Amino acid sequence: xxxxxxxxxxxxxxxxxxxxxxxxxxxxxxxxxxxxxxxxxxxxxxxxxxxxxxxxxxxxxxxxxxxxxxxxxxxxxxxxxxxxxxxxxxxxxxxxxxxxxxxxxxxxxxxxxxxxxxxxxxxxxxxxxxxxxxxxxxxxxxxxxxxxxxxxxxxxxxxxxxxxxxxxxxxxxxxxxxxxxxxxxxxxxxxxxxxxxxxxxxxxxxxxxxxxxxxxxxxxxxxxxxxxxxxxx
Amino acid sequence: xxxxxxxxxxxxxxxxxxxxxxxxxxxxxxxxxxxxxxxxxxxxxxxxxxxxxxxxxxxxxxxxxxxxxxxxxxxxxxxxxxxxxxxxxxxxxxxxxxxxxxxxxxxxxxxxxxxxxxxxxxxxxxxxxxxxxxxxxxxxxxxxxxxxxxxxxxxxxxxxxxxxxxxxxxxxxxxxxxxxxxxxxxxxxxxxxxxxxxxxxxxxxxxxxxxxxxxxxxxxxxxxxxxxxxxxx
Numbered sequence: 001x002x003x004x005x006x007x008x009x010x011x012x013x014x015x016x017x018x019x020x021x022x023x024x025x026x027x028x029x030x031x032x033x034x035x036x037x038x039x040x041x042x043x044x045x046x047x048x049x050x051x052x053x054x055x056x057x058x059x060x061x062x063x064x065x066x067x068x069x070x071x072x073x074x075x076x077x078x079x080x081x082x083x084x085x086x087x088x089x090x091x092x093x094x095x096x097x098x099x100x101x102x103x104x105x106x107x108x109x110x111x112x113x114x115x116x117x118x119x120x121x122x123x124x125x126x127x128x129x130x131x132x133x134x135x136x137x138x139x140x141x142x143x144x145x146x147x148x149x150x151x152x153x154x155x156x157x158x159x160x161x162x163x164x165x166x167x168x169x170x171x172x173x174x175x176x177x178x179x180x181x182x183x184x185x186x187x188x189x190x191x192x193x194x195x196x197x198x199x200x201x202x203x204x205x206x207x208x209x210x211x212x213x214x215x216x217x218x219x220x221x222x223x224x225x226x227x228x229x230x231x232x233x
Numbered sequence: 234x235x236x237x238x239x240x241x242x243x244x245x246x247x248x249x250x251x252x253x254x255x256x257x258x259x260x261x262x263x264x265x266x267x268x269x270x271x272x273x274x275x276x277x278x279x280x281x282x283x284x285x286x287x288x289x290x291x292x293x294x295x296x297x298x299x300x301x302x303x304x305x306x307x308x309x310x311x312x313x314x315x316x317x318x319x320x321x322x323x324x325x326x327x328x329x330x331x332x333x334x335x336x337x338x339x340x341x342x343x344x345x346x347x348x349x350x351x352x353x354x355x356x357x358x359x360x361x362x363x364x365x366x367x368x369x370x371x372x373x374x375x376x377x378x379x380x381x382x383x384x385x386x387x388x389x390x391x392x393x394x395x396x397x398x399x400x401x402x403x404x405x406x407x408x409x410x411x412x413x414x415x416x417x418x419x420x421x422x423x424x425x426x427x428x429x430x431x432x433x434x435x436x437x438x439x440x441x442x443x444x445x446x447x448x449x450x451x452x453x454x455x456x457x458x459x460x461x462x463x464x465x466x
Contacts, residue, residue, distance in 0.1 A: 064310065064311070064314060067300065067310055067314070068306045068307070068310055071304040073301045074301070077297065077300055077301055078297070081297060081300070081317075084314075085321075088318075088321075165414070168410065168414065169410050169411060169414070175410075177401060177402050177408075177413060178402060180410060180413045180414065180417075181398070181401065181402070181413065181417045184413075184414045184417040184418060185417060185421070188418070188421070
Protein backbone atom coordinates (compact mmCIF):
# COMPACT_ATOMS: atom_id res chain seq x y z
CA UNK A 1 0.00 0.00 0.00
CA UNK A 2 2.81 2.41 0.85
CA UNK A 3 4.34 1.92 -2.57
CA UNK A 4 1.10 2.66 -4.33
CA UNK A 5 0.84 5.77 -2.21
CA UNK A 6 4.28 7.01 -3.17
CA UNK A 7 3.66 6.19 -6.82
CA UNK A 8 0.61 8.42 -6.62
CA UNK A 9 2.61 11.13 -4.88
CA UNK A 10 5.21 11.00 -7.65
CA UNK A 11 2.43 11.36 -10.17
CA UNK A 12 1.08 14.39 -8.30
CA UNK A 13 4.55 15.96 -8.24
CA UNK A 14 5.02 15.36 -11.96
CA UNK A 15 1.68 16.94 -12.72
CA UNK A 16 2.43 19.98 -10.56
CA UNK A 17 5.72 20.46 -12.41
CA UNK A 18 3.83 20.12 -15.70
CA UNK A 19 1.43 22.82 -14.50
CA UNK A 20 4.36 25.19 -13.85
CA UNK A 21 5.61 24.48 -17.37
CA UNK A 22 2.21 25.25 -18.89
CA UNK A 23 1.76 28.39 -16.79
CA UNK A 24 5.23 29.58 -17.78
CA UNK A 25 4.57 28.97 -21.45
CA UNK A 26 1.23 30.76 -21.16
CA UNK A 27 2.60 33.90 -19.53
CA UNK A 28 5.50 34.02 -21.97
CA UNK A 29 3.27 33.75 -25.02
CA UNK A 30 0.71 36.14 -23.53
CA UNK A 31 3.42 38.77 -23.10
CA UNK A 32 4.58 38.33 -26.70
CA UNK A 33 0.98 38.48 -27.92
CA UNK A 34 0.49 41.68 -25.95
CA UNK A 35 3.60 43.44 -27.19
CA UNK A 36 3.36 42.25 -30.81
CA UNK A 37 -0.42 42.66 -30.98
CA UNK A 38 -0.50 39.05 -32.15
CA UNK A 39 -4.13 38.02 -31.88
CA UNK A 40 -3.52 34.45 -33.05
CA UNK A 41 -0.95 33.87 -30.36
CA UNK A 42 -3.33 35.41 -27.83
CA UNK A 43 -6.00 32.95 -28.94
CA UNK A 44 -3.68 29.99 -28.38
CA UNK A 45 -3.01 31.14 -24.81
CA UNK A 46 -6.71 31.56 -24.14
CA UNK A 47 -7.51 28.14 -25.58
CA UNK A 48 -4.60 26.41 -23.81
CA UNK A 49 -5.86 27.41 -20.37
CA UNK A 50 -8.33 24.54 -20.53
CA UNK A 51 -5.45 22.12 -20.27
CA UNK A 52 -4.28 23.61 -16.98
CA UNK A 53 -7.83 23.50 -15.67
CA UNK A 54 -8.15 19.85 -16.65
CA UNK A 55 -4.91 18.86 -14.96
CA UNK A 56 -5.95 20.69 -11.84
CA UNK A 57 -9.31 18.89 -11.76
CA UNK A 58 -7.63 15.52 -12.28
CA UNK A 59 -5.02 16.28 -9.64
CA UNK A 60 -7.64 17.21 -7.09
CA UNK A 61 -9.62 14.07 -7.86
CA UNK A 62 -6.47 11.99 -7.46
CA UNK A 63 -5.68 13.71 -4.16
CA UNK A 64 -9.15 13.11 -2.75
CA UNK A 65 -9.05 9.53 -3.93
CA UNK A 66 -5.67 9.15 -2.26
CA UNK A 67 -6.98 10.52 1.02
CA UNK A 68 -9.91 8.12 0.92
CA UNK A 69 -7.95 5.02 -0.09
CA UNK A 70 -4.69 5.48 1.78
CA UNK A 71 -5.77 7.60 4.72
CA UNK A 72 -2.35 9.17 5.10
CA UNK A 73 -1.34 10.86 8.34
CA UNK A 74 1.44 13.22 9.42
CA UNK A 75 3.79 14.26 6.61
CA UNK A 76 2.02 12.24 3.93
CA UNK A 77 -1.28 13.91 4.75
CA UNK A 78 0.37 17.31 4.72
CA UNK A 79 1.87 16.65 1.30
CA UNK A 80 -1.48 15.74 -0.22
CA UNK A 81 -3.30 18.75 1.25
CA UNK A 82 -0.49 21.10 0.27
CA UNK A 83 -0.45 19.71 -3.27
CA UNK A 84 -4.09 20.61 -3.65
CA UNK A 85 -3.28 24.17 -2.65
CA UNK A 86 -0.39 24.33 -5.10
CA UNK A 87 -2.60 23.14 -7.94
CA UNK A 88 -5.05 25.89 -7.03
CA UNK A 89 -2.26 28.51 -7.18
CA UNK A 90 -1.02 27.18 -10.52
CA UNK A 91 -4.47 27.05 -12.05
CA UNK A 92 -4.96 30.67 -10.98
CA UNK A 93 -1.65 31.60 -12.61
CA UNK A 94 -2.99 30.15 -15.85
CA UNK A 95 -6.08 32.33 -15.48
CA UNK A 96 -3.92 35.41 -15.04
CA UNK A 97 -1.88 34.61 -18.16
CA UNK A 98 -5.17 34.17 -19.99
CA UNK A 99 -6.34 37.57 -18.72
CA UNK A 100 -3.19 39.12 -20.18
CA UNK A 101 -3.85 37.38 -23.51
CA UNK A 102 -7.41 38.69 -23.47
CA UNK A 103 -6.20 42.26 -23.13
CA UNK A 104 -3.99 41.63 -26.17
CA UNK A 105 -6.96 40.25 -28.12
CA UNK A 106 -9.18 43.11 -27.04
CA UNK A 107 -6.93 45.84 -28.41
CA UNK A 108 -5.97 44.07 -31.62
CA UNK A 109 -4.88 45.32 -34.17
CA UNK A 110 -3.34 47.83 -31.77
CA UNK A 111 -1.06 46.86 -28.93
CA UNK A 112 -2.53 47.58 -25.50
CA UNK A 113 0.91 48.72 -24.39
CA UNK A 114 2.29 52.07 -25.58
CA UNK A 115 5.76 51.74 -27.19
CA UNK A 116 7.39 53.69 -24.34
CA UNK A 117 6.33 50.95 -21.90
CA UNK A 118 6.99 47.87 -24.05
CA UNK A 119 10.40 47.15 -22.55
CA UNK A 120 8.92 47.53 -19.08
CA UNK A 121 6.10 45.06 -19.67
CA UNK A 122 8.55 42.70 -21.38
CA UNK A 123 10.64 42.69 -18.21
CA UNK A 124 7.58 41.89 -16.09
CA UNK A 125 6.79 39.02 -18.44
CA UNK A 126 10.32 37.69 -18.23
CA UNK A 127 10.32 37.76 -14.45
CA UNK A 128 6.95 36.01 -14.43
CA UNK A 129 8.37 33.31 -16.71
CA UNK A 130 11.50 32.93 -14.60
CA UNK A 131 9.70 32.79 -11.27
CA UNK A 132 7.32 30.04 -12.37
CA UNK A 133 10.22 28.04 -13.83
CA UNK A 134 11.93 28.29 -10.45
CA UNK A 135 8.73 27.22 -8.71
CA UNK A 136 8.76 24.13 -10.93
CA UNK A 137 12.36 23.34 -9.95
CA UNK A 138 11.54 23.78 -6.29
CA UNK A 139 8.63 21.34 -6.56
CA UNK A 140 10.76 18.79 -8.40
CA UNK A 141 13.76 19.08 -6.08
CA UNK A 142 11.93 19.86 -2.83
CA UNK A 143 14.84 22.19 -2.20
CA UNK A 144 13.63 24.69 0.34
CA UNK A 145 16.72 26.91 0.04
CA UNK A 146 16.05 27.37 -3.68
CA UNK A 147 12.60 28.58 -2.72
CA UNK A 148 14.18 31.66 -1.18
CA UNK A 149 15.56 32.86 -4.51
CA UNK A 150 12.00 33.36 -5.75
CA UNK A 151 11.60 36.11 -3.21
CA UNK A 152 14.24 38.15 -5.02
CA UNK A 153 12.39 37.79 -8.31
CA UNK A 154 9.23 38.78 -6.53
CA UNK A 155 10.94 41.88 -5.13
CA UNK A 156 12.03 42.76 -8.66
CA UNK A 157 8.43 42.32 -9.83
CA UNK A 158 7.24 44.56 -7.00
CA UNK A 159 9.69 47.24 -8.07
CA UNK A 160 8.60 47.02 -11.72
CA UNK A 161 4.97 47.22 -10.65
CA UNK A 162 5.71 50.32 -8.59
CA UNK A 163 7.52 51.89 -11.56
CA UNK A 164 4.62 51.03 -13.84
CA UNK A 165 2.20 52.96 -11.62
CA UNK A 166 4.70 55.79 -11.56
CA UNK A 167 4.78 55.81 -15.34
CA UNK A 168 0.99 55.62 -15.60
CA UNK A 169 0.48 58.53 -13.24
CA UNK A 170 3.29 60.79 -14.34
CA UNK A 171 3.67 60.07 -18.04
CA UNK A 172 3.80 63.36 -19.90
CA UNK A 173 2.00 62.07 -22.97
CA UNK A 174 -1.73 61.96 -23.28
CA UNK A 175 -2.44 58.30 -22.56
CA UNK A 176 -5.96 57.27 -23.57
CA UNK A 177 -8.18 56.16 -20.69
CA UNK A 178 -8.37 52.64 -22.16
CA UNK A 179 -4.60 52.45 -21.89
CA UNK A 180 -4.64 53.57 -18.26
CA UNK A 181 -7.23 50.91 -17.44
CA UNK A 182 -5.36 48.22 -19.39
CA UNK A 183 -2.02 49.02 -17.76
CA UNK A 184 -3.56 49.10 -14.29
CA UNK A 185 -5.05 45.65 -14.81
CA UNK A 186 -1.97 44.24 -16.57
CA UNK A 187 0.24 45.38 -13.70
CA UNK A 188 -2.02 43.60 -11.27
CA UNK A 189 -2.11 40.40 -13.36
CA UNK A 190 1.70 40.11 -13.52
CA UNK A 191 2.05 40.97 -9.86
CA UNK A 192 -0.52 38.38 -8.78
CA UNK A 193 1.08 35.80 -11.07
CA UNK A 194 4.38 36.26 -9.22
CA UNK A 195 2.63 36.20 -5.83
CA UNK A 196 1.09 32.82 -6.58
CA UNK A 197 4.48 31.45 -7.72
CA UNK A 198 6.02 32.56 -4.43
CA UNK A 199 3.11 30.97 -2.64
CA UNK A 200 3.82 27.65 -4.40
CA UNK A 201 7.48 27.80 -3.36
CA UNK A 202 6.60 28.71 0.21
CA UNK A 203 4.32 25.72 0.43
CA UNK A 204 7.30 23.52 -0.45
CA UNK A 205 9.27 25.20 2.34
CA UNK A 206 6.41 24.39 4.66
CA UNK A 207 6.47 20.75 3.62
CA UNK A 208 10.20 20.48 4.12
CA UNK A 209 10.51 22.43 7.35
CA UNK A 210 7.10 21.53 8.71
CA UNK A 211 6.77 25.01 10.04
CA UNK A 212 3.95 27.36 9.40
CA UNK A 213 5.31 30.83 9.45
CA UNK A 214 2.46 33.26 9.15
CA UNK A 215 3.65 34.29 5.72
CA UNK A 216 3.72 30.67 4.64
CA UNK A 217 0.23 30.19 5.80
CA UNK A 218 -1.11 33.32 4.19
CA UNK A 219 1.41 34.21 1.54
CA UNK A 220 -0.85 36.47 -0.46
CA UNK A 221 -1.19 38.95 2.37
CA UNK A 222 2.47 39.55 2.64
CA UNK A 223 2.92 40.40 -0.95
CA UNK A 224 -0.20 42.39 -1.32
CA UNK A 225 0.85 44.61 1.54
CA UNK A 226 3.59 45.81 -0.74
CA UNK A 227 1.34 45.91 -3.71
CA UNK A 228 -1.17 48.16 -2.03
CA UNK A 229 1.44 50.69 -1.15
CA UNK A 230 2.39 50.82 -4.80
CA UNK A 231 -1.06 51.98 -5.75
CA UNK A 232 -0.23 54.99 -3.63
CA UNK A 233 2.30 56.17 -6.15
CA UNK B 234 -15.92 8.53 17.10
CA UNK B 235 -18.61 9.49 14.63
CA UNK B 236 -20.13 11.89 17.15
CA UNK B 237 -16.82 13.62 17.75
CA UNK B 238 -16.46 13.92 13.99
CA UNK B 239 -19.83 15.55 13.58
CA UNK B 240 -19.19 17.86 16.51
CA UNK B 241 -16.06 19.00 14.72
CA UNK B 242 -17.97 19.41 11.47
CA UNK B 243 -20.55 21.56 13.26
CA UNK B 244 -17.73 23.67 14.60
CA UNK B 245 -16.30 24.06 11.10
CA UNK B 246 -19.70 25.11 9.77
CA UNK B 247 -20.15 27.64 12.57
CA UNK B 248 -16.74 29.12 11.87
CA UNK B 249 -17.41 29.36 8.14
CA UNK B 250 -20.65 31.21 8.88
CA UNK B 251 -18.74 33.50 11.24
CA UNK B 252 -16.26 34.17 8.42
CA UNK B 253 -19.11 35.25 6.12
CA UNK B 254 -20.33 37.60 8.86
CA UNK B 255 -16.87 39.15 9.27
CA UNK B 256 -16.33 39.47 5.51
CA UNK B 257 -19.76 41.10 5.15
CA UNK B 258 -19.05 43.56 7.93
CA UNK B 259 -15.65 44.34 6.41
CA UNK B 260 -16.93 45.09 2.92
CA UNK B 261 -19.80 47.15 4.30
CA UNK B 262 -17.52 49.28 6.46
CA UNK B 263 -14.89 49.53 3.72
CA UNK B 264 -17.52 50.94 1.36
CA UNK B 265 -18.63 53.51 3.94
CA UNK B 266 -15.01 54.44 4.65
CA UNK B 267 -14.45 54.89 0.93
CA UNK B 268 -17.48 57.07 0.29
CA UNK B 269 -17.22 59.13 3.50
CA UNK B 270 -13.42 59.39 3.35
CA UNK B 271 -13.45 58.03 6.91
CA UNK B 272 -9.87 57.05 7.60
CA UNK B 273 -10.59 55.75 11.10
CA UNK B 274 -13.23 53.39 9.81
CA UNK B 275 -10.82 52.29 7.07
CA UNK B 276 -8.22 51.51 9.73
CA UNK B 277 -10.67 49.30 11.64
CA UNK B 278 -11.35 47.29 8.48
CA UNK B 279 -7.64 46.88 7.80
CA UNK B 280 -6.95 45.81 11.40
CA UNK B 281 -9.95 43.47 11.57
CA UNK B 282 -8.71 41.36 8.66
CA UNK B 283 -6.33 39.61 11.05
CA UNK B 284 -9.32 38.00 12.73
CA UNK B 285 -10.47 36.40 9.47
CA UNK B 286 -6.94 35.18 8.80
CA UNK B 287 -6.74 33.65 12.26
CA UNK B 288 -10.06 31.84 11.93
CA UNK B 289 -8.97 30.51 8.56
CA UNK B 290 -5.69 29.20 9.97
CA UNK B 291 -7.49 27.55 12.88
CA UNK B 292 -10.10 26.07 10.60
CA UNK B 293 -7.49 24.58 8.31
CA UNK B 294 -5.60 23.13 11.27
CA UNK B 295 -8.84 21.63 12.58
CA UNK B 296 -9.61 20.17 9.15
CA UNK B 297 -6.19 18.57 8.79
CA UNK B 298 -6.41 17.25 12.34
CA UNK B 299 -9.84 15.85 11.51
CA UNK B 300 -8.51 14.11 8.41
CA UNK B 301 -5.67 12.57 10.39
CA UNK B 302 -7.72 11.46 13.41
CA UNK B 303 -11.00 10.42 11.84
CA UNK B 304 -9.88 9.44 8.35
CA UNK B 305 -13.25 10.24 6.84
CA UNK B 306 -14.27 8.80 3.48
CA UNK B 307 -16.97 9.54 0.90
CA UNK B 308 -19.25 12.46 1.80
CA UNK B 309 -17.51 13.22 5.09
CA UNK B 310 -14.16 13.52 3.34
CA UNK B 311 -15.69 15.72 0.66
CA UNK B 312 -17.15 18.03 3.31
CA UNK B 313 -13.81 18.53 5.03
CA UNK B 314 -11.91 19.20 1.80
CA UNK B 315 -14.63 21.53 0.54
CA UNK B 316 -14.65 23.42 3.83
CA UNK B 317 -10.97 24.17 3.43
CA UNK B 318 -11.69 25.63 0.02
CA UNK B 319 -14.52 27.74 1.39
CA UNK B 320 -12.31 29.13 4.13
CA UNK B 321 -9.80 30.06 1.45
CA UNK B 322 -12.49 31.92 -0.53
CA UNK B 323 -13.72 33.73 2.58
CA UNK B 324 -10.24 34.72 3.69
CA UNK B 325 -9.64 36.15 0.22
CA UNK B 326 -12.89 38.12 0.46
CA UNK B 327 -11.54 39.66 3.64
CA UNK B 328 -8.38 40.64 1.76
CA UNK B 329 -10.44 42.30 -0.95
CA UNK B 330 -12.46 44.30 1.61
CA UNK B 331 -9.15 45.36 3.15
CA UNK B 332 -7.87 46.45 -0.28
CA UNK B 333 -10.95 48.67 -0.63
CA UNK B 334 -10.30 50.14 2.82
CA UNK B 335 -6.69 50.82 1.83
CA UNK B 336 -7.78 52.83 -1.18
CA UNK B 337 -9.96 54.88 1.21
CA UNK B 338 -7.02 55.45 3.54
CA UNK B 339 -4.69 56.33 0.69
CA UNK B 340 -6.83 59.17 -0.63
CA UNK B 341 -7.82 60.59 2.76
CA UNK B 342 -8.81 63.42 3.37
CA UNK B 343 -10.32 63.15 -0.12
CA UNK B 344 -12.67 60.43 -1.20
CA UNK B 345 -11.22 58.15 -3.88
CA UNK B 346 -14.64 58.10 -5.52
CA UNK B 347 -15.89 61.17 -7.41
CA UNK B 348 -19.34 62.34 -6.21
CA UNK B 349 -20.93 61.39 -9.53
CA UNK B 350 -20.01 57.74 -8.92
CA UNK B 351 -20.76 57.52 -5.18
CA UNK B 352 -24.20 56.01 -5.63
CA UNK B 353 -22.78 53.51 -8.08
CA UNK B 354 -20.03 52.31 -5.72
CA UNK B 355 -22.54 52.25 -2.86
CA UNK B 356 -24.67 49.85 -4.88
CA UNK B 357 -21.68 47.60 -5.54
CA UNK B 358 -20.94 47.60 -1.81
CA UNK B 359 -24.53 46.73 -0.97
CA UNK B 360 -24.59 43.82 -3.39
CA UNK B 361 -21.28 42.57 -1.98
CA UNK B 362 -22.76 42.72 1.50
CA UNK B 363 -25.94 40.94 0.43
CA UNK B 364 -24.20 38.20 -1.52
CA UNK B 365 -21.90 37.24 1.36
CA UNK B 366 -24.85 37.24 3.78
CA UNK B 367 -26.60 34.83 1.43
CA UNK B 368 -23.48 32.67 1.23
CA UNK B 369 -23.59 32.46 5.03
CA UNK B 370 -27.23 31.36 4.96
CA UNK B 371 -26.44 28.76 2.33
CA UNK B 372 -23.62 27.31 4.46
CA UNK B 373 -25.82 27.24 7.57
CA UNK B 374 -28.85 25.72 5.84
CA UNK B 375 -27.04 23.62 3.22
CA UNK B 376 -29.90 24.71 0.96
CA UNK B 377 -28.62 24.24 -2.56
CA UNK B 378 -31.63 25.97 -4.16
CA UNK B 379 -30.87 29.13 -2.16
CA UNK B 380 -27.40 29.02 -3.67
CA UNK B 381 -28.90 29.80 -7.04
CA UNK B 382 -30.17 33.19 -5.90
CA UNK B 383 -26.58 34.34 -5.45
CA UNK B 384 -26.13 34.09 -9.18
CA UNK B 385 -28.66 36.87 -9.68
CA UNK B 386 -26.77 39.12 -7.30
CA UNK B 387 -23.60 38.27 -9.13
CA UNK B 388 -25.24 39.18 -12.44
CA UNK B 389 -26.22 42.51 -10.92
CA UNK B 390 -22.62 43.02 -9.80
CA UNK B 391 -21.40 42.17 -13.30
CA UNK B 392 -23.72 44.79 -14.76
CA UNK B 393 -22.58 47.44 -12.27
CA UNK B 394 -18.96 46.60 -13.04
CA UNK B 395 -19.64 46.98 -16.76
CA UNK B 396 -21.35 50.34 -16.15
CA UNK B 397 -18.44 51.46 -14.00
CA UNK B 398 -15.98 50.87 -16.86
CA UNK B 399 -18.38 52.68 -19.14
CA UNK B 400 -18.40 55.64 -16.77
CA UNK B 401 -14.61 55.59 -16.41
CA UNK B 402 -14.03 55.56 -20.15
CA UNK B 403 -16.75 57.94 -21.26
CA UNK B 404 -17.10 60.39 -18.39
CA UNK B 405 -17.09 63.91 -19.77
CA UNK B 406 -15.29 65.42 -16.81
CA UNK B 407 -11.54 65.45 -16.48
CA UNK B 408 -10.97 62.56 -14.07
CA UNK B 409 -7.47 62.58 -12.57
CA UNK B 410 -5.34 59.55 -13.47
CA UNK B 411 -5.25 58.47 -9.82
CA UNK B 412 -9.03 58.29 -9.90
CA UNK B 413 -9.01 56.16 -13.05
CA UNK B 414 -6.53 53.76 -11.45
CA UNK B 415 -8.47 53.66 -8.16
CA UNK B 416 -11.80 53.03 -9.87
CA UNK B 417 -10.32 50.30 -12.09
CA UNK B 418 -8.96 48.48 -9.05
CA UNK B 419 -12.04 49.09 -6.89
CA UNK B 420 -14.26 47.66 -9.61
CA UNK B 421 -12.12 44.58 -9.72
CA UNK B 422 -12.10 44.17 -5.93
CA UNK B 423 -15.90 44.27 -5.66
CA UNK B 424 -16.29 41.97 -8.63
CA UNK B 425 -13.84 39.41 -7.25
CA UNK B 426 -15.50 39.62 -3.82
CA UNK B 427 -18.80 38.60 -5.41
CA UNK B 428 -17.11 35.86 -7.47
CA UNK B 429 -15.70 34.26 -4.33
CA UNK B 430 -19.09 34.42 -2.60
CA UNK B 431 -20.65 32.62 -5.56
CA UNK B 432 -17.83 30.11 -5.41
CA UNK B 433 -18.63 29.41 -1.72
CA UNK B 434 -22.29 28.84 -2.53
CA UNK B 435 -21.43 26.61 -5.48
CA UNK B 436 -19.26 24.46 -3.25
CA UNK B 437 -22.32 23.89 -1.03
CA UNK B 438 -24.27 22.85 -4.11
CA UNK B 439 -21.48 20.43 -4.89
CA UNK B 440 -21.65 18.95 -1.41
CA UNK B 441 -25.43 18.54 -1.56
CA UNK B 442 -25.74 17.27 -5.12
CA UNK B 443 -22.40 15.49 -5.19
CA UNK B 444 -21.98 16.62 -8.74
CA UNK B 445 -19.04 18.45 -10.14
CA UNK B 446 -20.31 20.65 -12.88
CA UNK B 447 -17.39 22.29 -14.58
CA UNK B 448 -18.47 25.68 -13.28
CA UNK B 449 -18.67 24.26 -9.78
CA UNK B 450 -15.24 22.93 -10.07
CA UNK B 451 -13.75 26.08 -11.47
CA UNK B 452 -16.15 28.80 -10.48
CA UNK B 453 -13.76 31.68 -10.96
CA UNK B 454 -13.41 31.03 -14.64
CA UNK B 455 -17.06 31.35 -15.32
CA UNK B 456 -17.39 34.70 -13.71
CA UNK B 457 -14.20 36.09 -15.00
CA UNK B 458 -15.22 35.30 -18.54
CA UNK B 459 -17.89 37.91 -18.09
CA UNK B 460 -15.57 40.22 -16.28
CA UNK B 461 -13.00 40.20 -19.03
CA UNK B 462 -15.54 41.20 -21.61
CA UNK B 463 -16.38 44.17 -19.44
CA UNK B 464 -12.90 45.50 -19.73
CA UNK B 465 -13.68 45.74 -23.42
CA UNK B 466 -16.01 48.64 -22.84
